[in-house]
Every structure is written in C-alpha cells, then in structure tokens.
Amino acid sequence: MLALGIDPGTAICGFGLVESRGSRLIPIKYGSVFTSPKMRMEDRLVKIYDELDALMKEYKPDIMGIEKLFFNRNVTTAIPVGQARGVVLLAAAKNNIPIVERTPMQIKQDVTGYGKADKKQVIYMVTKLLHLPEPPKPDDTADALAVAICTTYCMGNAAFRNSLR
Numbered sequence: 001m002l003a004l005g006i007d008p009g010t011a012i013c014g015f016g017l018v019e020s021r022g023s024r025l026i027p028i029k030y031g032s033v034f035t036s037p038k039m040r041m042e043d044r045l046v047k048i049y050d051e052l053d054a055l056m057k058e059y060k061p062d063i064m065g066i067e068k069l070f071f072n073r074n075v076t077t078a079i080p081v082g083q084a085r086g087v088v089l090l091a092a093a094k095n096n097i098p099i100v101e102r103t104p105m106q107i108k109q110d111v112t113g114y115g116k117a118d119k120k121q122v123i124y125m126v127t128k129l130l131h132l133p134e135p136p137k138p139d140d141t142a143d144a145l146a147v148a149i150c151t152t153y154c155m156g157n158a159a160f161r162n163s164l165r
Contacts, residue, residue, distance in 0.1 A: 001155055002028065004061035005148025007140045008085040011035060013048050014140030017059055018148035025149060027130045032141050049087040056095040064092045065100045065151030067107065100151050110150040122146050
C-alpha cells in the first residue's frame with residue numbers, strides 16, 4: 001500500500017510517499033513544494049495544486065493522509081494554511097484518492113509513541129522508521145513523512161479501513 005502524507009502550507013507544502021510492505025516502511029519520494037511570498041496567493045495555490053496533482057498522477061497513491069487544522073495561537077496563519085489544505089484536498093478528490101485526516105497529537109502518538117512529542121523527536125523517529133541516511137529537510141517534509149507513516153498504520157487497522165468505505 002502506498003500512502004501520501006501532506007503537511008499543508010502556502011510557503012512550504014511538505015509531501016511524503018511511503019510504501020508499506022508487510023511490516024516494512026519504504027520511503028518512495030519526499031520533498032516540499034515551495035512558493036515565494038512575492039507571488040499572488042492564487043498563483044501560489046495553483047503551483048501547489050499542479051505539483052501535487054502531477055505527483056498523484058505519477059505515483060497513484062492508494063490513500064492520502066493530511067493533518068487536521070489545529071490552531072491555538074496564530075489564527076492569521078490558519079486562513080492561508082486552510083487555503084493550501086483546500087487545494088490539496090481538491091487534488092486528492094480529482095485523483096480519486098481516499099483521505100485520512102489525523103490530528104497532530106494522533107500523528108505524534110503513532111510515530112513516536114507520545115502524543116506531545118516535540119519536533120526533534122518526530123524527526124528522529126521518521127528518520128529511524130524509514131531508515132533514512134539523514135533527517136529530511138525542511139521540517140515540513142519530515143512532518144509529511146510522519147503523516148504518511150501514521151496513515152499506513154491507520155490502514156493496517158481493519159476497522160479503520162472499513163470505515164472509509
């Protein structure tokens with residue numbers, strides 16, 4: 001099973017494709033879509049959509065995981081992140097890819113065993129679980145890989161898998 005994890009953002013939108021083969025997790029492709037703050041917002045969203053749509057068409061993931069929006073401090077960043085999240089969801093829908101939404105706490109719990117893990121702990125575990133030679137950069141890419149790992153775990157649960165039908 002091939003899972004695509006997304007960490008949505010308008011400046012940096014992280015993505016990670018992770019294949020689950022039995023108990024092994026294999027990183028297939030990962031990185032980030034970068035947009036310039038000098039670009040008009042609508043052009044930034046088009047770039048994110050186009051690059052992720054092309055990635056989905058090329059790799060044809062079985063499932064896509066994305067972080068649920070959760071903002072407890074900076075509400076002004078919620079709107080652009082929500083816009084980026086919207087185009088990501090649109091790309092998945094247009095490519096007929098089922099979507100799994102998880103909270104940051106659920107993702108941290110699945111990847112590190114501790115729902116309040118810090119960023120360093122998440123990056124460390126992503127690097128170890130995927131046998132990467134070095135930690136993925138930027139942090140948005142590591143976060144997207146964590147979402148993909150969490151998504152593969154969800155899909156390993158038959159009850160969860162059946163709830164998507």
